[in-house]
Amino acid sequence: xxxxxxxxxxxxxxxxxxxxxxxxxxxxxxxxxxxxxxxxxxxxxxxxxxxxxxxxxxxxxxxxxxxxxxxxxxxxxxxxxxxxxxxxxxxxxxxxxxxxxxxxxxxxxxxxxxxxxxxxxxxxxx
Numbered sequence: 001x002x003x004x005x006x007x008x009x010x011x012x013x014x015x016x017x018x019x020x021x022x023x024x025x026x027x028x029x030x031x032x033x034x035x036x037x038x039x040x041x042x043x044x045x046x047x048x049x050x051x052x053x054x055x056x057x058x059x060x061x062x063x064x065x066x067x068x069x070x071x072x073x074x075x076x077x078x079x080x081x082x083x084x085x086x087x088x089x090x091x092x093x094x095x096x097x098x099x100x101x102x103x104x105x106x107x108x109x110x111x112x113x114x115x116x117x118x119x120x121x122x123x124x125x126x
Contacts, residue, residue, distance in 0.1 A: 007106030015065045020100040021090060022063030024107040027055055034087070036060050038101040044094045047087060060087045061107045069093055 014020050021044055023036050028050065036058040037046035050057055064086070076088035090099060108119045 007104075010102075010104040010106045011063060014063055014102045014104065017065055017100040017102060019067065019069075019093075019097060020065040020102045021087070022061035022104040022107065023058040023101045024061050024104050025056055026059055028057050028059060029109045029111060033057060033059055036087075036101060042101055044091065044099040044101050047091060058101065059107075059109075061104050063104060063107075064090065066090070066093075069097065 010022065014022050021036065023038070033050075034047040034057075035050045035054070036044060037048055038058055039045050070089065070093055073089050073092045075084040076092065077083070078085045078088075093099065108115070108122065110116050110119055
């Protein structure tokens with residue numbers, strides 16, 4: 001399971017909204033990354049599988065600001081696995097209420113020891 005690193009100001013921006021999903025515009029960290037579809041008004045409207053040539057996606061960071069309505073949603077099971085998916089479950093909530101996509105430019109995914117070393121170097125310089 002990948003870890004993430006998020007800067008404090010990004011989280012403060014995220015929680016300034018009642019319902020929000022953190023996104024990072026960037027290169028997908030792997031081939032199974034979905035692109036979060038965002039309306040022109042910044043609201044979450046879907047997830048899609050990107051084309052292989054697409055290099056910049058709205059990557060879900062794993063940071064959310066949700067309220068108790070998320071517990072009214074039927075958890076979405078990832079196809080072929082015995083695992084629930086929070087991003088897909090949040091999408092079911094987005095069909096009945098607005099959920100803001102909040103850009104988190106300070107987000108860094110940590111999936112490998114090299115990633116951890118890179119993030120450590122970045123954070124140590126700050």
